[in-house]
Amino acid sequence: MLVLAATPIGHVGDAPPRLAEELTRADVIAAEDTRRLKRLLADLGITPTGRVVSYFEGNEAARTPQLADALAAGERVVLVTDAGMPSVSDPGYRLVTAALARDVAVTAVPGPSAVLTALAVSGLPVDRFCFEGFLPRKAGERARRLATLADEQRTMVFFEAPHRTAVALAAMAEAFGAERPAAVCRELTKTHEEVRRGPLAELVAWAEDGVRGEVTVVVAGAVASTEAADPETLRAEVTALEATGVRRKDAAAAVAQRHGLPKREVYELMHR
Secondary structure (H helix, E strand, O other): OEEEEOEOOOOHHHOOHHHHHHHHHOOEEEEOOHHHHHHHHHHHOOOOOOEEEEOOOOOHHHHHHHHHHHHHOOOOEEEEOOOEOOOOOOOOHHHHHHHHHOOOOEEEEOOOOHHHHHHHHHOOOOOOEEEEEEOOOOHHHHHHHHHHHOOOOOEEEEEEOHHHHHHHHHHHHHHHOOOOEEEEEEOOOOOOOEEEEEEHHHHHHHHOOOOOOOEEEEEOOOOOOOOOOOHHHHHHHHHHHHHOOOOHHHHHHHHHHHHOOOHHHHHHHOOO
């Protein structure tokens, strides 16, 4: 069996009881950072009997077949990453698909999640949301990604590196509008936890002084348009998105969502 085990995102007291149980009984522990795992084991006061191997972005492709072989041989493999749930912007997806391809059972130890924690404390609507992970590092790619999200009506959650937070917020303000409500959550559940809430323009000014620690950004979704758009307006909006590098299919979908129309209707309009 493959066990995806969530680990604390900050406070070790948030570790679920089953985490210690699974780490103790595992035949193999695959860890994103073996040094962090060693500290976690010490904090939990447990000594594993299984072997420990590293499993991170640099060796994920090569190590996956080895772990899949261990699973196929009947071993219990527990996967942990530095914080939170494996596979969520962390190594894990490849191993899950490899396990399923060999008819190996996959389960999880639920636990701390920066995505859900940030949503809960953001003060923004949480009835519908989407997770966008890390934005592209290159300015052009980042702008194109955000352009496709400008009319997303669900609350959006992003991960970001502290040294890129100010740049990312500025790009969001450009794409979504300076007044779009947002929250920057850093060091969640840790000693220096901080949640800054406000319009994007205000958060950009705050971040320019520098941001430290693990960062999760939550941004309010767009307000749905109530005005009926004529065909020429729809064409113009799709064309404007295409000019930023967005594929026509994606641009049509974004415009359709903005106006509450079927995607197919806007896409076919562009080909008439």
